[in-house]
Structure formats: C-alpha cells, structure tokens
Amino acid sequence: MPDHLTIRAxxxxxxxxxxxxxxxxxxxxxxxQGGRVTLVTKRFPDRLTEWDGLERIELGDVVAEADLVTTLAAGDGWVVVDGYHFDKTYLCAIHAAGRPLLVIDDTIRLDYYPVTALLNPSPGFSKADFVCPPNAATLLGPNYAMLRGEVLQARTPQENPSEQTRILVTMGGSDPRCLTRIVLEGILLLDPQEFKTQVILGPSNPSHREISSLAEGRDDIEILLSPADFPHLASRADIAITAAGSTCWELAYLGTPSLTVTAADNQRPIASAVDRAGAGESLGDGSLLAPRELSDRVVRLAANPDRLARMGSAGQRLVDGSGAERVVSRLQEHPS
Structure with a gap:
C-alpha cells in the first residue's frame, strides 16, 4: 500500500x-498511520493555512486544473476527490490514469461513479443505489462520518445546567444564502435573561458587519468570526442551530442537540437522518423560516431538559467518532 494520499477539494x-x-x-x-498527504485546491481559506503537516498545491499558481490529471498519473497512492463540481468526465480521466480513486459524495449525484471506492456518510443509502465498477468499495452511512481531531478531543461530560440556556448558531463556513441573519432575527425575540447565544461566522462568510449590526446592544448575543475553539464552544452549548451539513455529525458526536436548517437540497438527507435518530429536530428550508417560529421552537426545547438529554445521547449513538479511521482502514485493505 503506497503511503501517499492526494486530496482534491x-x-x-x-x-x-x-x-x-x-x-x-x-x-x-x-x-x-504514518502516511503522507498532499492537498490540491484552488485557494486556501485563511483558516486552512493554519493546518500544519500537509503538502499543498494551489491550482492556478503551481499547476492548472487541466494539467492536474497528468500530474496525478505520475504519482502514486490514493486520490481523493470531494466536491459537487467534479463531474463524471473529470473523475473518469483520473480513474483512467491508473491510480486508485476515492470519491466523497452526499447524494446520488452521478449516474455512474468511475471509482475504486465511494464514500457517502449520509444515512439511508445502499450499495444498490450507486452504479460503480463491480469491484468498487462502498463506504456508506454515519459510521464513515469523518471528524477532525479537534472535535474528537472536545467531547466532555455535559456540564451542570447554567442559569441561561446556551445557544450556538452556525450556518457553515460561507452561508451564501445569509441564513445566519434569518436565524438571528429569531434569536433577537428570545428573553436575554434566559438565553445566551454565540453566533459563529465561518471564514468565507461575507456578512460579518451586517450580522454584528443586528446584534448591537444585546449583551446576550456574541458574534464570533471563525473561532479556533469551535469544537469546545459546540460541546458547551445546550442547543445548536445549524445548517444541515457535516457540522451535524460533529454536534452529534459531541452530544449537542441540534435544530437543523436546510441550506441546500443535498442537506435534506442529513436533516432527516438527525431527526429520525432523535439527535435533533428539523426546522426545514432556512429561507422559509419565520423568526417567531424559530424562537418558539427554541423556547419549547429549552423547557424540556429530559428531551435535550435524550437528544444528546442519541447523537453520540449515531456518530462514534471513528469514521476517519474506518475509511483509512478500508482504503488500506482494498486492492488498488
């Protein structure tokens, strides 16, 4: 098994x-496991530059996208591709180069996956749902949800309830639909004596000033821009209001109950799965969410500590934190 992993995302x-x-x-x-990793991307967000230990290639600087397949063909080890903009033609070109290919997806996006292995952490899918080469491995479901080491280290026993219910709002790293503002309008309706809210803005969120202006004068609301200790903040929250993306798996592992907001069609399976597992409740499409509806749901949930405790336990049953290790093990054992 070659020790080199090349990631394109x-x-x-x-x-x-x-x-x-x-x-x-x-x-x-x-x-x-002692391996070497090269990450290939178009541009490194600010937070990514702090991730040590990875060899990095920035497209448009060192190598153009059109030349990438040639570059990959000359290398060794697994190639990992993660992104909805990588179409079947692109994947076929990499697969034909002869290196083993892992594609990460969240839905059934393609009518054929030219892969050595396919990873889809969303629940409810089976191998029969995907058209792949006969010997391709399929890694399906939340058992393969991959969590950062920072998240794995942040899980701690729940603290005793505080006087105020602690709310965490996170709509992802970019929030292109400005759902943070919609959620914050609901948060502003909460009693500041009973609730304390931290609003997380990701590294690619362009609405920092607008969000900060909305919360001006509210001591119960704190706006945080891409905090380094996000996993710790999430583990301390009593309720998280989150876009139904991969952050849901982090919150589930941490035992933090969630109210999920769907920001894109590919998030619907995750929102449904978290709801079915009892680890959270779905608020539906974020663009249709009314502020009063949100505040009412938060108040009802906060008033039911037994329900919150059950949701936290359900989340930790859903995601055990070993997903990345399982993926590595499957890649190492699969003939390439």
Whole structure:
C-alpha cells in the first residue's frame, strides 16, 4: 500500500468549506498511520493555512486544473476527490490514469461513479443505489462520518445546567444564502435573561458587519468570526442551530442537540437522518423560516431538559467518532 494520499477539494464563499474540513479529518487520520498527504485546491481559506503537516498545491499558481490529471498519473497512492463540481468526465480521466480513486459524495449525484471506492456518510443509502465498477468499495452511512481531531478531543461530560440556556448558531463556513441573519432575527425575540447565544461566522462568510449590526446592544448575543475553539464552544452549548451539513455529525458526536436548517437540497438527507435518530429536530428550508417560529421552537426545547438529554445521547449513538479511521482502514485493505 503506497503511503501517499492526494486530496482534491475546494472551499469558498459559494460552496462552503465542509468538503475541505472533512478531507482534513481524513488527512489527519492518514497521517496518524504514518502516511503522507498532499492537498490540491484552488485557494486556501485563511483558516486552512493554519493546518500544519500537509503538502499543498494551489491550482492556478503551481499547476492548472487541466494539467492536474497528468500530474496525478505520475504519482502514486490514493486520490481523493470531494466536491459537487467534479463531474463524471473529470473523475473518469483520473480513474483512467491508473491510480486508485476515492470519491466523497452526499447524494446520488452521478449516474455512474468511475471509482475504486465511494464514500457517502449520509444515512439511508445502499450499495444498490450507486452504479460503480463491480469491484468498487462502498463506504456508506454515519459510521464513515469523518471528524477532525479537534472535535474528537472536545467531547466532555455535559456540564451542570447554567442559569441561561446556551445557544450556538452556525450556518457553515460561507452561508451564501445569509441564513445566519434569518436565524438571528429569531434569536433577537428570545428573553436575554434566559438565553445566551454565540453566533459563529465561518471564514468565507461575507456578512460579518451586517450580522454584528443586528446584534448591537444585546449583551446576550456574541458574534464570533471563525473561532479556533469551535469544537469546545459546540460541546458547551445546550442547543445548536445549524445548517444541515457535516457540522451535524460533529454536534452529534459531541452530544449537542441540534435544530437543523436546510441550506441546500443535498442537506435534506442529513436533516432527516438527525431527526429520525432523535439527535435533533428539523426546522426545514432556512429561507422559509419565520423568526417567531424559530424562537418558539427554541423556547419549547429549552423547557424540556429530559428531551435535550435524550437528544444528546442519541447523537453520540449515531456518530462514534471513528469514521476517519474506518475509511483509512478500508482504503488500506482494498486492492488498488
């Protein structure tokens, strides 16, 4: 088994940074096994520059996208591709180059996956749902949800309830639909004596000034821009209001109950799965969410500590934190 893993993923204000974050979790697990990792992306978000230990290639600077397949063909080891903009033609070109290919997806996006292995952490899918080469491995469901080491280290026993219910708001790394503002309008209706809210803005969120202006004068609301200790903040929250992306798996592992907001069609399976598992409740399409509806749901949930405790336990049953290690193990054992 070659020790080199090459990851091709992007993150920006339009597509968010979730693809990069989960690929970084895989990179961490790969390196823990003594492997080497090269990350290829169009542009490194500010937070990504702090991720040490990865060899990095920035497209448009060192190599153009059109030349990437040639570059990959000359290398060794697994190639990982994560992103909805990589079409079947692109994947076929990499697969034909002869290196084993892992594609990460969240839906059934293609009518054929030219892969050596396919990873889809969303629940409810089976191998029969995907058309792949006969010998391709399929890694399906939340058991393969890949979490960063920072998240794995942040899980602690729940603290005793505080006088105020602690709310965490996170709409992902970019929030192109400005759902943070919609959620914040609901938060502003909460009693500041009973609730304390931290609003997380990701590294690619362009609405920092607008959000800060909305919360001006409210001591119960704190706006945080891409905090380094996000996993710790999430583990301390009593309720998280989150976009239904990969952050849901982090919150589930941490035992933090969630109210999920759907920001894109590919998030619907995750929102439904978290709801079915009892780890959270779905608020539906974020663009249709009314502020009063949100505040009412938060108040009802906060008034039911037994329900919150059950949701936290259900989340930890859903995601055990070993997903990245399982992926590494499957890649190492699969004939390439």
């Amino acid at each position: 992007d993150g920006d204000a339009e597509i968010g940074v979730g693809h990069l974050v989960r690929c970084y979790a895989l990179a961490q697990a790969w390196k823990r």
